[in-house]
Amino acid sequence: MLPQSTGQTSTGAASSTPTATLTALAALGTAVTTGTVLYAADGEPVVAIWTDVAFWRDLELGVDDGADVRALEELLTALGYGDGLTVDDAFTSVTAAAVERWEADLGRLEPDGVVALGDLVVVPDASEVTARLLQPGDAVRSGAAVLTIASSAQVVGAEVDAEDVADWPAGAAVTVAWSDGATTAAHVVATGRDVVDGRVTLSVGFDVEEPGRATGTPVTVVRAADQRDGVLTVPVAAIVADATGSPSVVLDGEVRRQVPVAVGVVADGWVEVSGELVPGDRVVLPG
Known part of the structure; x- marks a missing residue:
């Protein structure tokens, strides 16, 4: 589960001919909003539009x-x-x-x-031009990548079992637990369509941005719920990532040991867990 930028590469030329000449190109760092001219081919502009509708x-x-x-x-x-x-x-x-x-x-x-x-290109919200793959004067074939745009919003990618994906709808409240014990309120932004090894990838966005969190930081994403009886729980802060980035807890005892766990719903700072631990085990909290 990695904080990262989401993005897409704009494709297609404004000309219906097999090739056209790139005559204009947005500068690096250009903020892309509805109506932004991304580039022009043979003098014909290609314009960005924020929407979830396909053209x-x-x-x-x-x-x-x-x-x-x-x-x-x-x-x-x-x-x-x-x-x-x-x-x-x-x-x-x-x-x-x-x-x-x-x-x-x-x-x-x-x-x-x-x-x-091809006159309009659907782009992600709050995005900017991050790479120019061609330069004015270059030949552009229909469907060729011209530039890259990427969202500036922080997101986390999280995998869930395909059979459980209905429990993670877009907009669902979740909690992101960081490996240092901190937690952040978040929500599901989108659910992937592809099933890989029985898992589906979710995109999770933060309710409030988390400055200073590096790309690649391991996290655990847990669902929020009001109540769930008869389950084993630990403080959310006790969830830490193991060497593979999977959720785990550290049990306190004569010898401390790290135990992998499966996480469930979270409420009031506590999260449901299952694994090689039993009621009464003492878990280590950061600090």
Whole structure:
């Protein structure tokens, strides 16, 4: 479970031809928001949009209603082109006129009220340009990676059993327990779709950012719950990562020993555990 930045690489060229020439490229460190021009190919800009909607077709008069139309109209409204525009799933003549005004201000060569596939790139929130993979003047093939953008938000990747993934929905409250004994309130941001060795990866975001935590720091993520009776619990601060990064506790005795544990729900600073320990065992707390 590693604190890390999430990110994605923008792909696709603004030109429908097999190759185009890269004529502009956002600078390193550029803050990427809805409406940011990421690059231009053959003079045609490719623009960022914050949304969870996929763009899979050209958007123009005559297309069927869809969520992608609504996302486009939300973008137009956010950028100041929403006069008279109703944000809904229908692409109307008002939508086309707003697109044409936007295109003219972008500097498109022939504003026509059509948003072609590849004109918009979906990007993560609070992101910035972290790498320029090509330079202006380079040839760009359709689908080629042009630059990399990454989120600046802290996240933790955590694996759970695929059969338990329903218990970790997006938005669920969790606690991140650090190897130094500190804990941080957090929540599930997203659930992965791929199952690898019976496990699914979750993305967990902090309710409040944790400055100074290095990428690669081992952590344990536990679910929050109000109450769970008849289980063995230890203070959350007693959970430490072992050499493999898995959760464990250190038992106090004549000889201290580290014992791996499985963690469950957490409430009021205590976490459910199971493993080679029994009621009455004394656990070591940091410090």
